[in-house]
Amino acid sequence: MKPISKPATVQDVAALAGVSAMTVSRALNTPDKVTPDTAARVRTAVEQLGYVPNAMASGLRRARARMVAALLPTLVGPVFQELVESLSASLNRHGYQLMIGQAGYDAAQEEDWIKAIIQRRPDGIVVVGVVSSAGARNALLASHIPVVETWDFTADPVDMLVGFSHVALGERVAQFLSDQGHRHVAIITGDDARARARADAFISRSKALGAASADCFFTQAPSTLGAGRKGLAHLMRTAPGISGVFCSSDSLALGASIEAQHQGIAVPGQLAIIGMGDQSFAQDAQPALTTVRLDGTRIGEMAAEMMMARAEGRPVDRRVVDVGFEIVVRSST
Structure with missing residues (x-):
């Protein structure tokens, strides 16, 4: 040899x-x-x-590693793909590299990962979601490393935030279905903290708008097409009168649509289905999925710019940015 x-x-x-x-x-x-x-x-x-x-040696000479760490709840599925691609492309254009970690919707794992990455002194840390662990938050504050939380909303971020309100999103979908005349509604959703906050807002707002029933089916995050089928099958057994279903991802919505077809339930004639995420397959589904559009590209670009500005000593105009969301109406409602 x-x-x-x-x-x-x-x-x-x-x-x-x-x-x-x-x-x-x-x-x-x-x-x-x-x-x-x-x-x-x-x-x-x-x-x-x-x-x-040797990038590490060069970084030490410049006192900067030109490396940004991003923490995602999951690497499975397309939910955060647009955000990650946009974040990576924006950073690469300015000579930064992106390193990705996974927390698995677990606060303890999130804290362990954050404390480990702080020891490597990246130029910045991007978190998908709001940091949920008090220990992780304190460690980030003490590190003085620029931090951008994304894909959620709080008025009190660790450092900076660009995202949207899941509570407002749940309430807006409830309003949308109510405006269409649906009085028996349900939600098929993941069981993580953001999904539960969104589901609670959807159910509360639906009842406030006069819904006769508002049922819920929780599935383990990350959500899958199969979970969507299982969720709708369960709801049709336990709440057969529902006419509108909100699914917390397009994968769940597609699964629910397939199950409806399997059971001979007309969509949208007998059952309206709305997803979330506006994934690439949503417009090509049959029927095409009505969904909540989340601008992952804009979130990624803004997170990169905010992080680089802080890392390079430039002022950040707005530390907290709510990019909002949009309901894209298609054939499933």
Whole structure:
């Protein structure tokens, strides 16, 4: 077996290019400070040797790692995909890399992850949701690392926030179904804290608007298509008079729609279904899903800009931003 050779160093690049190690550093980090010929020789040497700069060492020299950590509840499913893609693209355009972790809707796991990542001193931390653990919140405050909480809303964030109110969302969907004349409604939802707050708001507002019944089916987060089928099947057994169902994700809504078709229930003739997220498949479903549009792209872009501004010592115009949401009406209601 051929022995593994040592990785190329900046000194190796300098020797091959016929320049000093400092010149190599300048050519790679500030190419405008060297001549075009020197920059070209360094690039050629880098390619020939397969040299990869030591980002950690460079970060230590600059006192910045140019790395941002993001904590998600789950990596399964498409719910947060738009936000993550937007966040990553926005950071990459400015030379930052994104590292992703998963908390699994668990406050203790969230706290452990946050405390571990603080030790690595990232330039910023983006959290999907509001930090739920007092220990994690205190650790973040003590670290002085820029923090952006997203996908939720509170007037008292750890540092900065860009998101929307799940309570307002639940109330708005209740109003939408009420305006359509539905008096027997239900919700199929995940069981995490945000989902429960949204469900409570939906049920309370529905009853305040005169709903004769407002039932609920909880499923373990993250939600799935199968859980949507199971949820509607349960509701049709226990509350057969329902005419409008709010599902806390488009996956649940699609599952509910499939189950309705399986049972011979016409959508929307006998049952209106509304999802949440406006995933790419929602408009292509049959019938196309009415859903609550959440602007993950805007949230990701704003979170990146707020984090970079704080990391680079620039002022942040607004520390708390509510981006709202929009009900996209299609054929399922």
